[in-house]
Amino acid sequence: MNFFENFWDILWWLFIFYAIIAFLYAVFMVIGDLFRDNELSGWWKAVWIVLLVFIPFLTVLAYMIARGKGMAERSMARARKSQQETDAYIRSVATASPTEEIAKAKALMDAGTISAEEFAQIKSKIVV
Numbered sequence: 001m002n003f004f005e006n007f008w009d010i011l012w013w014l015f016i017f018y019a020i021i022a023f024l025y026a027v028f029m030v031i032g033d034l035f036r037d038n039e040l041s042g043w044w045k046a047v048w049i050v051l052l053v054f055i056p057f058l059t060v061l062a063y064m065i066a067r068g069k070g071m072a073e074r075s076m077a078r079a080r081k082s083q084q085e086t087d088a089y090i091r092s093v094a095t096a097s098p099t100e101e102i103a104k105a106k107a108l109m110d111a112g113t114i115s116a117e118e119f120a121q122i123k124s125k126i127v128v
Contacts, residue, residue, distance in 0.1 A: 027056060030063045033071045036078070101126045 034045050051059040102123055109119040
């Protein structure tokens with residue numbers, strides 16, 4: 001009998017495959033959280049890792065129950081910090097400050113590239 005002839009065998013195989021992927025994802029999330037947690041001592045981290053090696057399913061379950069709330073809080077704090085850093089970088093790169101813009105326009109006026117009227121227009125747009 002061919003494996004792919006029976007619908008239920010295929011469904012069972014897909015379920016097992018999904019369960020393995022989900023378990024591996026959970027294990028790596030726990031390991032990542034362990035190493036990012038500054039409050040947990042190195043010895044406790046070592047204990048969690050040893051438990052993950054020898055009894056992985058129960059350890060992941062226990063970790064999620066015992067430290068799941070803190071795990072979510074650390075993840076949210078890390079996401080917030082990353083977003084703030086990204087926003088600050090974008091703001092610093094995207095626009096120049098008004099004083100820089102006025103200084104550039106003044107340099108253009110001094111070089112004779114723009115007239116005094118054009119300088120006044122640029123300055124009024126920047127100040128508003």
